[in-house]
Amino acid sequence: MAKRSMSLLGQWSSRVFSIDLDKRGALLNFALTEKPQQAPETFRNIQERCYSVLVCGDDRIQSARFYWGLEDLLRNELPAECELLPVSSYLPHVKDSLIRGYFLKDASECPSLTRRVLGALGLSEQVQVCSYLRGPDGGRWSQQLWSGSENQNMDVSKTCYVVPSEEANYHPSVLNMENSDVFYCRAEACKVLQESCDIIPESRAVLELVGKTDASRHSPDFPVVVIEGLDATGKTTLTESLREALGARLLRSPPQCLSPWRAVFDREPPLIRRAFYALGNYITAEQMGMEASQAPVIVDRYWHSTASYAIATAVSGPVSSLPPEGSPLYRWPPDLLQPSLVVQLTLDPQERKRRLEARGQGQTDEEQELDHNLLFRLRVEEAYRRVRGPACVVVDAGPSADKVLQQVLLLIKEHCRL
Numbered sequence: 320m321a322k323r324s325m326s327l328l329g330q331w332s333s334r335v336f337s338i339d340l341d342k343r344g345a346l347l348n349f350a351l352t353e354k355p356q357q358a359p360e361t362f363r364n365i366q367e368r369c370y371s372v373l374v375c376g377d378d379r380i381q382s383a384r385f386y387w388g389l390e391d392l393l394r395n396e397l398p399a400e401c402e403l404l405p406v407s408s409y410l411p412h413v414k415d416s417l418i419r420g421y422f423l424k425d426a427s428e429c430p431s432l433t434r435r436v437l438g439a440l441g442l443s444e445q446v447q448v449c450s451y452l453r454g455p456d457g458g459r460w461s462q463q464l465w466s467g468s469e470n471q472n473m474d475v476s477k478t479c480y481v482v483p484s485e486e487a488n489y490h491p492s493v494l495n496m497e498n499s500d501v502f503y504c505r506a507e508a509c510k511v512l513q514e515s516c517d518i519i520p521e522s523r524a525v526l527e528l529v530g531k532t533d534a535s536r537h538s539p540d541f542p543v544v545v546i547e548g549l550d551a552t553g554k555t556t557l558t559e560s561l562r563e564a565l566g567a568r569l570l571r572s573p574p575q576c577l578s579p580w581r582a583v584f585d586r587e588p589p590l591i592r593r594a595f596y597a598l599g600n601y602i603t604a605e606q607m608g609m610e611a612s613q614a615p616v617i618v619d620r621y622w623h624s625t626a627s628y629a630i631a632t633a634v635s636g637p638v639s640s641l642p643p644e645g646s647p648l649y650r651w652p653p654d655l656l657q658p659s660l661v662v663q664l665t666l667d668p669q670e671r672k673r674r675l676e677a678r679g680q681g682q683t684d685e686e687q688e689l690d691h692n693l694l695f696r697l698r699v700e701e702a703y704r705r706v707r708g709p710a711c712v713v714v715d716a717g718p719s720a721d722k723v724l725q726q727v728l729l730l731i732k733e734h735c736r737l
């Protein structure tokens with residue numbers, strides 16, 4: 320059986336398990352060692368009837384989709400008293416070493432049902448199930464890997480000992496972000512959609528729209544100004560007014576031609592969804608290059624949105640769990656056309672909420688999440704500020720629409736030759 324778990328097991332004992340205790344970023348970390356420690360460790364967070372379920376198949380598209388559906392699957396099949404917590408297993412500082420799954424605490428009356436469900440899952444090529452046992456001395460904990468249905472075939476040679484570990488400096492998801500959440504060249508984003516053509520036929524249609532020319536080095540004759548910001552900060556209002564004031568062309572990313580497929584990709588896991596948005600930018604970039612030879616161009620959302628939402632979604636918790644400022648994860652893709660100026664609209668959360676309600680439109684799931692989750696909103700805005708590339712200027716969108724327009728017109732005068 321060519322489970323990725325085999326290579327994973329080779330390094331099993333230096334792995335850290337990082338458990339997202341409450342999805343707000345409180346992480347519990349433990350590492351695994353091959354030999355029992357001299358001093359017995361009591362480990363209050365691990366109990367009998369704790370399990371980890373990790374997704375570690377070879378095919379990244381299938382694994383991403385399996386993980387995406389795993390929480391629902393577990394919630395449907397397991398007794399309601401099972402607590403599920405997202406867990407990441409990784410090798411500290413090793414890029415792409417992260418494997419995701421769930422840590423499970425079974426407080427049900429029916430432990431055999433939980434073991435049956437997990438046993439059936441463990442038979443899948445994509446899944447690795449482990450359980451935790453207290454040693455005979457009553458203090459030490461070990462982790463056993465299941466190699467068959469339930470734990471009858473528990474592979475005792477793969478037993479590891481559990482020791483507390485330091486909290487990582489930043490969220491473990493950062494290790495796997497490149498080419499899983501953020502794509503720094505068109506070819507890498509295309510690869511994801513090519514790999515998903517069999518299960519998502521719409522991928523083919525998107526790939527056909529993505530051009531092959533590299534317009535990144537072409538410097539447009541007229542300025543290209545991107546307007547960024549969270550939903551309801553006033554991007555649509557401002558971009559329309561700028562179009563009129565400057566006699567400009569108005570574009571958006573994702574471009575209109577991708578609208579028929581956006582909902583399909585919004586239902587997919589981040590790997591596929593983010594590749595779709597990345598490619599949207601390349602299509603918009605081609606349109607920018609063409610339009611900017613004739614008139615100024617205003618763009619509603621672009622690379623800052625793609626990178627910032629992707630990074631802010633991949634981690635949980637406070638702004639400090641983002642990749643550190645200056646990290647290469649905030650770089651601009653070298654093959655993507657750079658605009659002349661990026662304006663980020665910011666708005667007091669209360670005023671933004673008021674505008675959202677006044678607009679009375681349905682929000683995307685992600686925007687509802689923004690509403691509920693202040694930390695997420697703060698992470699997106701901070702990531703916006705950290706993305707590198709063209710000058711990004713923050714503008715308070717709180718004043719009247721006309722005042723915001725006048726301020727942005729001034730900025731355009733300062734930064735661009737008109």
Ligand SMILES: Nc1ncnc2c1ncn2[C@@H]1O[C@H](COP(=O)(O)OP(=O)(O)O)[C@@H](O)[C@H]1O
Pocket residue numbers: 548549550551552553554555556557674675677678716717718719720721723
């Ligand atoms: N400067 C402003 N002052 C007050 N209301 C505004 C302002 N700009 C936009 N609005 C209103 O706020 C709502 C959201 O604006 P919109 O331009 O649709 O935002 P976005 O495109 O960023 O989602 C709309 O109802 C719009 O009329």
Ligand SMILES: Nc1ccn([C@H]2C[C@H](O)[C@@H](COP(=O)(O)OP(=O)(O)O)O2)c(=O)n1
Pocket residue numbers: 549550551554572573596597599600620621622624625626628683685686
């Ligand atoms: N260029 C873009 C534009 C949007 N996105 C993603 C980021 C978020 O998941 C959503 C936000 O888009 P949404 O349609 O809610 O925003 P607006 O209504 O345009 O303000 O789309 C992106 O990744 N790249």
